[in-house]
Amino acid sequence: MRYLIGLGNYAMGDDGIGLRVVEYISEAGLDTGFKVVEAGNDGILVLTYFTEDTERLVIVDAADFGGKPGEVTTFSPEDVNSCKQVGTVSTHEGDVLKLFEMARRVGLPVPRTDIIAIQPARMKPDQGLSPELERRFEEYVRAALTCLGEA
Amino acid sequence: MSRNVSINVHHITRVEGHGNIVVNVNDGTIEKCEWQVPEAPRFFEAMVRGRHYSEVARITSRICGICSVGHTLASLKATEAALGIEISEQTDLLRRILKHAENYDSHVLHVYFLVAPDLLDVPSVFPLVPTHGDVVKRALRMKRLGHEWGSCIGGRTTHPTRAVVGGFASLPGAARTVREAEANLSELKDKLLAVVPDAVETFKLLCDLAAKIPAFERPTEYVGLVDDFEYGLYDGKIGCLMPDGSRELFDVEDYRKVTNEYVTDQSTAKFTKHNMSSYMAGAMARMNLNYDMLHPEAAKLAEGLGFKPICVNPYMNSVAQFIEAVHSVYMSVEYIDRLLTKGLKEEKPVAPTKYERGVASTEVPRGILFHEYAYDADGTCTMGNCIIPTNQNHANIQCDFEKIVPEMLAADVPEDKMELGLEMLVRAYDPCISCSTHYLDVTFKK
Numbered sequence: 001m002r003y004l005i006g007l008g009n010y011a012m013g014d015d016g017i018g019l020r021v022v023e024y025i026s027e028a029g030l031d032t033g034f035k036v037v038e039a040g041n042d043g044i045l046v047l048t049y050f051t052e053d054t055e056r057l058v059i060v061d062a063a064d065f066g067g068k069p070g071e072v073t074t075f076s077p078e079d080v081n082s083c084k085q086v087g088t089v090s091t092h093e094g095d096v097l098k099l100f101e102m103a104r105r106v107g108l109p110v111p112r113t114d115i116i117a118i119q120p121a122r123m124k125p126d127q128g129l130s131p132e133l134e135r136r137f138e139e140y141v142r143a144a145l146t147c148l149g150e151a
Numbered sequence: 152m153s154r155n156v157s158i159n160v161h162h163i164t165r166v167e168g169h170g171n172i173v174v175n176v177n178d179g180t181i182e183k184c185e186w187q188v189p190e191a192p193r194f195f196e197a198m199v200r201g202r203h204y205s206e207v208a209r210i211t212s213r214i215c216g217i218c219s220v221g222h223t224l225a226s227l228k229a230t231e232a233a234l235g236i237e238i239s240e241q242t243d244l245l246r247r248i249l250k251h252a253e254n255y256d257s258h259v260l261h262v263y264f265l266v267a268p269d270l271l272d273v274p275s276v277f278p279l280v281p282t283h284g285d286v287v288k289r290a291l292r293m294k295r296l297g298h299e300w301g302s303c304i305g306g307r308t309t310h311p312t313r314a315v316v317g318g319f320a321s322l323p324g325a326a327r328t329v330r331e332a333e334a335n336l337s338e339l340k341d342k343l344l345a346v347v348p349d350a351v352e353t354f355k356l357l358c359d360l361a362a363k364i365p366a367f368e369r370p371t372e373y374v375g376l377v378d379d380f381e382y383g384l385y386d387g388k389i390g391c392l393m394p395d396g397s398r399e400l401f402d403v404e405d406y407r408k409v410t411n412e413y414v415t416d417q418s419t420a421k422f423t424k425h426n427m428s429s430y431m432a433g434a435m436a437r438m439n440l441n442y443d444m445l446h447p448e449a450a451k452l453a454e455g456l457g458f459k460p461i462c463v464n465p466y467m468n469s470v471a472q473f474i475e476a477v478h479s480v481y482m483s484v485e486y487i488d489r490l491l492t493k494g495l496k497e498e499k500p501v502a503p504t505k506y507e508r509g510v511a512s513t514e515v516p517r518g519i520l521f522h523e524y525a526y527d528a529d530g531t532c533t534m535g536n537c538i539i540p541t542n543q544n545h546a547n548i549q550c551d552f553e554k555i556v557p558e559m560l561a562a563d564v565p566e567d568k569m570e571l572g573l574e575m576l577v578r579a580y581d582p583c584i585s586c587s588t589h590y591l592d593v594t595f596k597k
Contacts, residue, residue: 037298044260106287108287
């Protein structure tokens with residue numbers, strides 16, 4: 001099975017972009033041939049998809065990759081170094097890239113994964129997206145579907 | 152015995168949020184023995200003022216990323232009480248299944264990922280892979296079921312989207328037809344029954360590790376929901392159980408008579424007390440209050456694990472959580488059967504009939520939760536009050552510390568073992584001190 005996973009926090013402005021993209025795809029009924037997982041901040045939940053029967057993971061998340069606000073890029077976990085200082089995986093704080101390191105270290109099967117990273121403009125308590133991300137929302141949806149071979 | 156002890160655990164690990172353990176013993180005299188909560192207040196009660204009733208549960212759900220279902224349901228019920236809304240039997244049963252999903256999901260997370268490492272002498276669950284790979288895979292499998300269970304009913308397990316004031320915004324599994332929704336419930340039932348072998352293996356693991364659970368006892372008052380319909384979880388009256396077995400029941404509207412919040416210098420979180428200097432909320436309190444209402448399959452496991460009410464060892468809270476997780480599986484299967492036998496219906500959310508003040512309570516994994524709101528004639532919130540279970544447990548943790556530290560000193564327990572024992576005690580309460588958010592920060596490899 002292929003999974004589209006949305007990460008982030010709805011209540012922290014652009015941090016919610018991953019959740020909003022996968023929620024849109026689910027509500028619009030575009031999730032054919034794959035399953036949508038709204039994981040929020042639950043890194044351990046993402047780990048539960050590191051199993052033999054997972055053919056493919058596509059993760060949508062906000063990421064500071066030095067781009068312009070709203071810019072989107074796709075990479076695999078092997079393409080980047082994480083600059084984030086996180087002690088461990090918890091539901092309180094997380095870094096999805098640490099999950100891949102951990103899974104490899106402990107011998108869990110690591111599925112083929114692409115991360116659709118969106119450069120945030122505004123990370124602060126806010127129920128909405130910044131105008132920069134709002135304007136390009138359809139582009140993010142297309143990027144997710146293209147990555148899964150559905151567009 | 153004259154000895155010096157200096158324990159300063161700054162931000163205990165494997166709990167949600169930040170708490171400190173400070174114990175100073177000078178020449179055998181305890182100078183400081185504190186459970187400290189340094190988190191900043193988050194002002195949710197102020198945030199809901201001025202918001203429409205349809206938005207309030209969406210906001211207060213964010214109080215916690217683990218207990219967001221419970222916060223959503225307590226918020227919806229309080230708003231519905233204020234707005235004179237009577238929900239349907241179908242909504243009631245679906246909400247109960249959703250509540251059980253959260254309870255199971257959180258308990259599996261706590262027992263396997265936060266508590267088991269202490270019992271297996273490792274710093275986290277992941278070093279167990281080379282030696283206990285089957286345990287880790289089982290933990291991940293069980294955790295995933297919790298997510299799929301909650302998502303089927305609520306749209307999402309964390310911050311559910313389908314549960315709204317007056318009912319549900321859509322059918323289980325985002326079904327477009329009743330028949331499709333019933334098929335989704337049948338599939339969920341199959342998944343629930345499929346977890347039974349993993350639950351049995353977890354039971355065996357806990358039996359093997361039972362001797363490592365510290366034998367500490369401190370009778371206290373136990374507070375939790377008591378419901379005529381089922382084991383107190385989704386709804387009911389406030390039950391207060393004293394160590395001698397006597398109990399009182401309070402209407403939820405009278406929650407302030409039980410919680411009696413007060414401020415203390417050692418904590419930014421309020422403490423609570425009722426008949427004694429503190430009370431305990433959570434799985435162990437619920438089981439002490441509702442033991443006879445456990446599903447028979449869960450009761451068998453409770454017996455096998457040596458849980459007998461009134462249990463007064465707070466370390467047994469983790470055992471109670473596992474038993475509750477199994478109870479939640481079987482009760483949800485029963486509720487699904489009931490819904491399928493009767494047949495699902497397309498239902499629109501029930502509309503308000505008045506705009507006044509309402510109070511509600513729902514248990515969350517860590518204990519009893521209260522929400523209260525008042526609304527003006529436009530349906531705008533004018534007042535909010537939320538009392539979360541971790542706040543209600545802080546005073547009880549402090550009282551446990553005040554009994555166990557002298558016992559540890561009398562038994563000449565080494566300082567590192569004292570520290571671990573106190574950390575395990577705090578973790579047993581599964582405190583959920585706060586939630587926040589973070590995002591990726593990367594550079595590309597050249």
